[in-house]
Amino acid sequence: MAPGTTPSAAPALQVAHWFNTPAPISLEQLRGRVVVLHAFQMLCPGCVAHGLPQSQRVHELFPADQLAVVGLHTVFEHHAVMGSPAALQAFIHEYRLSFPIGIDEPDGAEGVPLTMQALQLRGTPSLVVLDKQGHMRLHHFGTIDDLRLGALLGRLVAEPLPPTGDRQALAGCDDQGCLLPRPSTGAKID
Amino acid sequence: MAPGTTPSAAPALQVAHWFNTPAPISLEQLRGRVVVLHAFQMLCPGCVAHGLPQSQRVHELFPADQLAVVGLHTVFEHHAVMGSPAALQAFIHEYRLSFPIGIDEPDGAEGVPLTMQALQLRGTPSLVVLDKQGHMRLHHFGTIDDLRLGALLGRLVAEPLPPTGDRQALAGCDDQGCLLPRPSTGAKID
């Protein structure tokens, strides 16, 4: 089965601009790791007060080879103010966010951006958590407390990957591109 | 003595654009009331987490005829992102700030704005508190706890105005305009 076609798989990220990463990030690349996808807006008080500091804490707590935090700036209001890369760059700098953050691809000048649409998010802050195989295990709008989130992430990190034979199936091509099979020596998967 | 010439008097506000007020505000207008001047930037974490919610609480706690809260957007960094009225308007809307807020007059494209210069502020958040006669009684950089601020404001609100003869001296003209003598009956000023 090709990646992206499982019913509960997450749709591909559609990002106009990335920060805090030397290269664009795809969810396929992150297979084998738990992924915490945090959708926010820089003028969303609940994101600034709760969601973003929590995502930063998650990023600092878990080893990078076990879990990846990805921020997604899903601008669906005040586009003129929040839509520019310069605005987000200043925000990231002032709030000292160090995990990769992408600007969700706009759908015209005023609409809901494309990844947010594809993920069917209700608003910001939202958290989408993927297990090591890329399946959505949490799809949450609003805040969630640290203990509950920590417990979920700890459990997902501890889940074993499927046997190597099955893991090969994770490789292949879909409309996002082609993925090499993961090397069986898999540097940092645990 | 004309207003504005006392050594400890606050310099006049120089504001490019006002929000949450039907007309521009001058400190002279506010004589007779305690004034809490809060200098902030919308991308300053300490302002967003502490200073602005505190100023909003002060605004809601004290009767408007006793105390006035005035916000001042003193953009001294990230001018391209924060400098526009549209950016601040969206911010004020999302954070539900209801006290008057002015954009400190820029000094060119990248400098420290004019009121911030005149007030000799060190950064944001800053609080400047004026007593009923317009004298600076607090000039504070950083956060200050609610109990201490409440105690200062309660004390200043309780201070009697000088006798009418002296109060007349508050009227007159300076470079900001001309001020009518305060009516001696005026319990509620404005």
Added chain:
Amino acid sequence: MAPGTTPSAAPALQVAHWFNTPAPISLEQLRGRVVVLHAFQMLCPGCVAHGLPQSQRVHELFPADQLAVVGLHTVFEHHAVMGSPAALQAFIHEYRLSFPIGIDEPDGAEGVPLTMQALQLRGTPSLVVLDKQGHMRLHHFGTIDDLRLGALLGRLVAEPLPPTGDRQALAGCDDQGCLLPRPSTGAKID
């Protein structure tokens, strides 16, 4: 008029045991200062989490000659556990409370203690605030936020004492004892 007979005056403290003070305290002694009376129980979660730390902050913020914080251990439940001076002493030590605290005089083994009855308190935590003349200006059950309390205390501290002629009236005898007239020079009252 003798102290204690004004309608809004606070009833006298009836205390079985004092801590953090070299001698018993009476409200009469504290005339000329604002008094914050905090009624608590050591097993009351709202007192431990909110009321007592706030009272300690008030004690540390205001000069002792302007304001006095007095704690009152008003045990009206779990008498066997909380009723002993040893229990309260250990509690005061562990929570590092440094303001004077009295054990409200028990009314038998299980009842509501006497000062709590006289003050008509509804429970703990409660705050009773007296102005410099000993009149009750706040009678509050439950928690109260720092800004509001600070504003009230700042205002009361700023209130002038009545002229000396009137102040003499504060002296005299009542059922608590006899009070010397306040010396007219006494800036710092103690």
Added chain:
Amino acid sequence: MAPGTTPSAAPALQVAHWFNTPAPISLEQLRGRVVVLHAFQMLCPGCVAHGLPQSQRVHELFPADQLAVVGLHTVFEHHAVMGSPAALQAFIHEYRLSFPIGIDEPDGAEGVPLTMQALQLRGTPSLVVLDKQGHMRLHHFGTIDDLRLGALLGRLVAEPLPPTGDRQALAGCDDQGCLLPRPSTGAKID
């Protein structure tokens, strides 16, 4: 290998009095579940403000068949005040703690109680976390944040039990008593 003899196994609980449980609890009984052992004292501010509310949250978050929270009142100071079951009972009632809590067996009138000695705890609050096989995986003095604790507990809950053959080895007798083999249908283990 008999339970209790592995180097990292926890020593047996020695409890003088239990609350919130119909019968005494032993760690052997809890094999197959993650165990969070929280050592506290009712007059320890860090326990009251942080450790106990956190333990209550853990107790409410995790299913009882996956994780057990056990409180341990390890009185090593103020014995006269905190040492009685009545004092702890009132405390548990007022703070609405619903997980099982035991009074650590005193070592004479003034010493460090026996389980605390055996666990080599440095003070309160302390957290000891055991995995499903009873091995200590955390031995922590002081506070620990919710995200970190949640992540650890989530990971331990997700760890598989050893195969049935090995699990039988968990049964048997040691100096604490004799344990029946766990039924292979194991009602509630996951």
